Amino acid sequence: MSTGPRRAGAWLGAWGLAAALSVLPLWLFWPDPQPRRTAILVALGCALACVGGIAVCRRAAGGRLPYAAISVAEFSGGTAVGGPDAVEPDGPPRVLPARRGMQARSLAWYLGVCTVLVTLFALVTGAPQRPERMQRIVDAGAEFAVVPIEKAGDVRLHDPSKGHDYYTSTAVVRLAPKAGGRPVAATVQLVTPDRPHAGGKASVLYAPTRPGLGAVAGDERSLGDALDGATMGTGRVWIIGIAWAAGVVLSVVVLSVRRGFRSFSRLGPADRAVRGTCLGPDLWRRDSAEEQCLKIVTASSRTAHFLADVTEEHVPDSLTGQHLWLCWDARRGAGGGRFSAGATPAALVSDDGWVMHGMLKADDAQMLAAEGIAVEKTAGGNSEPRPLRLWDPHSAWLLYVAPSALVLGVVLIGCAALLTFDITGVWRWATGIAGAVAGLALGHVAMNSPYPSAVRSAMSSNGTDPA
Secondary structure (H helix, E strand, O other), X not given: OOOHHHHHHHHHHHHHHHHHHHHHHHHHHOOOHHHHHHHHHHHHHHHHHHHHHHHHHHHHOOOOOOHHHHHHHOOOOOOOOOOOOOOXXXXXXXXXXXXXXXXXXXXHHHHHHHHHHHHHHHHHHOOOOXXXXXXXXXXXXXXXXXXXXXXXXXXXXXXXXXXXXXXXXXXXXXXXXXXXXXXXXXXXXXXXXXXXXXXOEEXXXXXXXXXXXXXXXXXXXHHHHHHHOOOOOHHHXXXXXXXXXXXXXXXXXXXXXXXXXXXXXXXXOOEEEEEEEEEEEEEEEEOOEEEEEEEEEEOOOOEEEEEOOOOHHHOOHHHOOOEEEEEEEOOOOOOOOOOOOOEEEEEEEEOOOEEEEEEEEHHHHHHHOOOOEEXXXXXXXXXXXXXXXXXXXXXXXXXHOOHHHHHHHHHHHHHHHHHOOOOOOHHHHHHHHHHHHHHHHHHHHHHHOOOHHHHHHHHHHOOOOOO
């Protein structure tokens, strides 16, 4: 298959991820509301252009292709024949096509999902601009001042379950003009630890040059963030940052479990290999858990389950019976302890010249340890290297992703753009919820695009009509 769609998908995905990652820091740390909104809208515009680029590139490549067709095509093009009568290689090759692209793509997907969800929450809970009255006061030259209270009404005592008691009231304060003249009365909403009364003092923000604009009750501690143009207080910024950091850590953990950190581009002394025959796709099951795999049987009739995202429609019929080498990292998961890894990076090297990266359960690796041979003891590293090609149909995601994913991406970007404007109340939350639903639906559609028939089969087995 042409490398053009793969490269286009990699570049468009990278630009889209960069645009998504930039929105959160811009929202949290750029203090000026108008330039901040412009910068965020530019970033979202770049993301929207990436969505359009996906549609254009796919159309230029001839339209959407089924994932199964792409996956089957990945097995073709070899120079050797891996049938029952094929000459057995001396050993597995020492150098393999790396899994770095798979690892980077998976990590980018996990980071993108967590970043989008955290960013939507930050956009909903933050203030896109200063309140209207505060903005007018800031434009006229705002200052903090302690002013006298002329009248206090509607005084209420609040006794929270935790913390100190406080009073709320509607007070009339006296604002002094900057150039002299008669003081101006202004009504403010006070929140004070002590009961307010006429003749007392209150801290307010007002414009001495234009006291007629009114005042906002508060001091530098309570109004400082809003005065600086911040979308939220320091405490909530820390909460958002911790939530995003937790998502990053979770993404790394999931990557380690699903693919491991090792690129597996070169087999070393700690790796082992065993000669086997592929029996085709199957499911690895234990208790209620199950994972897709390829079943491999060795010369001693031991059966290993090579974990990979494949189903029967994703592989050619000729795969069954092919001879290959199963290679794995013998260190990871070998401890057998409580916190030991449950799977280890592995690779299948076919006599046909394709290489598939995946994982091997630690139990299977330990079972094959006696039959497997150390890679350094094989003769394959001394022979002339064979041309190998990587089985990686997901790198052509631009060709098979569902059209509904593009529509949902546009809806998600639109919701994020709307949240940069001063939408208040229930409409702001409705927009945020709509964006979150579109984001989750986008993740669901994108994850299930390669496996439509598998999803239908699972739904049918549960008694649900997929139609």
